[in-house]
Amino acid sequence: MRLRPGLIADYRDDVAVFRSNVARFWFAVLLVAVVVLGLGGTLPLIPGLVDFTLTGDLLLIAVTAVFASIGAIGLNIVTGFAGQVSLGHAFFLGVGAFTGAILGGTEVTRQVVDLSTGQFVERTMLVGYDLDLIIWLPAAGLAAAFMGLIVAPVAFRLRGLYLAFVTLGLVFIGEHVFREATVLTGGVGVGRPTGVPSLFGLRFDEAGEVFGIFLSKHQKLFFLGLALLVVLGFVAKNLARSRVGRALAAIRDRDIAAEMMGIPLARYKMIAFVVSSFYAGVAGALLYTAVGQLEPGSFNLLLSIEFIAMVLIGGVATVSGSIMGAVFITFLPRLVKWLAGFWMFGFISDSPTGGLVTLAQMELILFGGLIVVFLILEPLGLYGIWIRIRNYWKAWPFSY
Amino acid sequence: MRARLLHEILPAAEADGSPLLEIEDVHLSFAGVKAIDGVTLTVRRGEVFAVIGPNGAGKTSIFNCISGVYHPGRGSIRFGGRDIIGMRPDRIADLGVARTFQNIELFPQLTVLDNLMLGRHQHLHYGTPAAMIRFGRAAREEARNREVVEGIIEFLDIQQHRKSFVAMLPYGIQKRVELGRALAMAPKLLLLDEPAAGMNLEETEDMARFITDIRHELGIGILLVDHDMHMVMDLADTVLAIDFGRPIAVGTPREIQANQDVIRAYLGQEHAVADPGGAA
Numbered sequence: 001m002r003l004r005p006g007l008i009a010d011y012r013d014d015v016a017v018f019r020s021n022v023a024r025f026w027f028a029v030l031l032v033a034v035v036v037l038g039l040g041g042t043l044p045l046i047p048g049l050v051d052f053t054l055t056g057d058l059l060l061i062a063v064t065a066v067f068a069s070i071g072a073i074g075l076n077i078v079t080g081f082a083g084q085v086s087l088g089h090a091f092f093l094g095v096g097a098f099t100g101a102i103l104g105g106t107e108v109t110r111q112v113v114d115l116s117t118g119q120f121v122e123r124t125m126l127v128g129y130d131l132d133l134i135i136w137l138p139a140a141g142l143a144a145a146f147m148g149l150i151v152a153p154v155a156f157r158l159r160g161l162y163l164a165f166v167t168l169g170l171v172f173i174g175e176h177v178f179r180e181a182t183v184l185t186g187g188v189g190v191g192r193p194t195g196v197p198s199l200f201g202l203r204f205d206e207a208g209e210v211f212g213i214f215l216s217k218h219q220k221l222f223f224l225g226l227a228l229l230v231v232l233g234f235v236a237k238n239l240a241r242s243r244v245g246r247a248l249a250a251i252r253d254r255d256i257a258a259e260m261m262g263i264p265l266a267r268y269k270m271i272a273f274v275v276s277s278f279y280a281g282v283a284g285a286l287l288y289t290a291v292g293q294l295e296p297g298s299f300n301l302l303l304s305i306e307f308i309a310m311v312l313i314g315g316v317a318t319v320s321g322s323i324m325g326a327v328f329i330t331f332l333p334r335l336v337k338w339l340a341g342f343w344m345f346g347f348i349s350d351s352p353t354g355g356l357v358t359l360a361q362m363e364l365i366l367f368g369g370l371i372v373v374f375l376i377l378e379p380l381g382l383y384g385i386w387i388r389i390r391n392y393w394k395a396w397p398f399s400y
Numbered sequence: 401m402r403a404r405l406l407h408e409i410l411p412a413a414e415a416d417g418s419p420l421l422e423i424e425d426v427h428l429s430f431a432g433v434k435a436i437d438g439v440t441l442t443v444r445r446g447e448v449f450a451v452i453g454p455n456g457a458g459k460t461s462i463f464n465c466i467s468g469v470y471h472p473g474r475g476s477i478r479f480g481g482r483d484i485i486g487m488r489p490d491r492i493a494d495l496g497v498a499r500t501f502q503n504i505e506l507f508p509q510l511t512v513l514d515n516l517m518l519g520r521h522q523h524l525h526y527g528t529p530a531a532m533i534r535f536g537r538a539a540r541e542e543a544r545n546r547e548v549v550e551g552i553i554e555f556l557d558i559q560q561h562r563k564s565f566v567a568m569l570p571y572g573i574q575k576r577v578e579l580g581r582a583l584a585m586a587p588k589l590l591l592l593d594e595p596a597a598g599m600n601l602e603e604t605e606d607m608a609r610f611i612t613d614i615r616h617e618l619g620i621g622i623l624l625v626d627h628d629m630h631m632v633m634d635l636a637d638t639v640l641a642i643d644f645g646r647p648i649a650v651g652t653p654r655e656i657q658a659n660q661d662v663i664r665a666y667l668g669q670e671h672a673v674a675d676p677g678g679a680a
Contacts, residue, residue: 002496010543011543011546011547011550012539012542012543014546015542015546085410112481115407141617224657227564234534235533238531238533238534239528239531239532241534242526242532242534242538243517243520243521243524243531243542244528244531244532245531246510246514246517246518247518247520247521249507249510249514250507250510250518252509253507253508254505254506254507256469256489256505257505257506258507258518259488259489259490259493260468260469260489260492260493260499261490261493261498261518261519261521261581261585262490262493262521262522262585263490263518263521264488264490265490271528275528275533314441317509341581353524362525
């Protein structure tokens with residue numbers, strides 16, 4: 001039987017990620033656009049296109065945004081889908097980051113005088129194993145996932161604000177451990193280099209030719225991140241529309257009823273924490289590769305709150321919302337800096353002392369203000385705004 | 401295409417009248433307040449067993465004991481010959497006990513379809529890794545269970561609400577969806593906590609028809625609590641009346657309607673002399 005083209009006649013097509021070829025087409029267009037954005041001046045297909053691509057500091061921020069997106073999806077799995085508010089995301093990011101750095105970094109030793117014998121001895125200053133990206137990246141995810149497994153039992157008995165408070169403690173414990181374990185982390189103010197992103201000899205942290213195209217190190221990292229984001233994004237999307245995703249949503253909405261429907265709460269809360277932490281570990285391991293240096297102090301409460309903001313502003317319990325939120329929050333400081341250049345925003349000063357508010361202060365003001373505004377006016381976040389725009393144009397020119 | 405009958409979608413049990421749920425001398429108290437005080441009842445396969453009683457009599461507490469939310473201090477609850485006291489609610493659900501709630505407990509941020517698919521949770525067996533890749537088995541199982549859910553949607557006549565978010569639906573439809581979610585679990589025992597509460601006459605009649613169909617086609621045991629006496633007396637095979645957690649009478653609807661203790665519990669001492677038929 002011939003059916004109308006595009007008619008959904010199969011239950012599998014009905015719950016597909018892309019429900020039509022039109023949706024598939026626009027996703028491909030988006031992907032191509034992002035790739036062109038990243039290619040920058042290296043691919044002069046059309047004269048003048050270079051002006052619209054990412055270069056310099058914008059590209060560096062874009063690299064961070066892509067890696068942050070992976071972390072934001074992770075937080076959205078535990079907080080958005082499963083409804084378990086976690087302020088401990090920075091801890092899991094940190095575990096991933098340092099695992100990656102230890103496994104993928106180089107050992108640093110120094111000659112020191114042994115005071116008891118007066119002889120020179122070798123002492124390890126930083127542990128490093130020089131492993132390949134293919135090993136240290138999954139390992140970073142798994143190490144964080146393992147920490148998630150250990151932390152998850154806390155969520156069996158607590159929920160809401162109480163859980164948020166306990167996971168908050170996790171950040172402080174983590175920060176302390178990262179500071180003190182200097183042989184692993186390099187210590188406060190010094191830090192250590194990130195794991196070397198080298199995949200079977202292909203260095204992502206050095207400029208060079210790939211498939212005949214010369215790419216800068218930031219461009220290489222950008223594409224590495226993009227590839228990972230697409231894969232992990234689809235994995236999260238699949239999880240969300242499966243029996244596991246539904247069970248998580250049920251626990252978020254009504255946990256007692258969920259249990260009486262045959263859903264073991266402890267098991268699914270554990271799954272949420274483990275999967276979420278895995279994403280955080282992968283994101284953490286890559287987040288600072290563009291800069292090349294890790295600092296134990298950066299995995300603090302502010303980082304956790306930044307990720308909460310990504311989820312809230314982007315869109316709770318959506319994968320695309322997590323990405324929108326991560327991109328938005330990562331570009332926010334740059335946006336403020338750009339705005340400060342206009343005369344009507346003259347009250348924002350780019351010197352650290354002068355003017356009414358400094359750049360850093362303005363960032364914080366916007367940060368807090370945006371969370372409040374979104375929570376009150378658009379609880380669905382940027383994703384909700386996008387849905388409204390999409391629905392408007394679906395019906396255009398008939399607005400009702 | 402002919403609408404499928406319920407027993408073509410869900411497994412039907414032999415309505416042989418053998419005991420399914422046996423509650424014996426159950427006691428439950430909260431800080432000294434006796435919520436259930438020695439209730440004994442047996443629900444048989446293929447039977448509609450109703451529990452009636454004034455507000456606060458302990459009807460919902462009995463349900464919560466069966467579901468595993470409350471743990472009675474004394475007595476035994478056996479389901480299919482197995483002692484279920486102390487079991488986790490999800491384990492009891494796995495054994496084949498499904499329920500609806502007095503105040504609707506649907507998942508408001510999910511669609512009708514997802515709520516019903518949640519009812520199929522224990523019939524979907526793929527794990528988390530398969531869910532992430534969603535290839536082969538996971539996709540096949542989802543499609544097969546969706547067919548069951550679609551059958552239930554047809555049975556309850558809620559096709560047009562399939563993709564609506566539950567929070568947006570009118571109360572009567574939500575009650576129906578909740579029945580559908582319990583039904584999707586393919587239970588051996590269905591606990592219905594006030595399925596007709598807050599419904600108008602037409603909606604109550606619909607609900608009664610659904611319950612009758614389920615009972616006749618699937619042959620499962622149904623434990624029913626409701627204040628709509630016309631519905632209870634029409635549907636039930638056996639009625640248990642309780643007051644302050646204590647059983648006061650058990651028997652056929654006709655016997656209960658004529659029972660002086662029941663009339664007293666509902667209407668008070670002075671009216672006990674009134675016409676027995678009017679008590680309902």
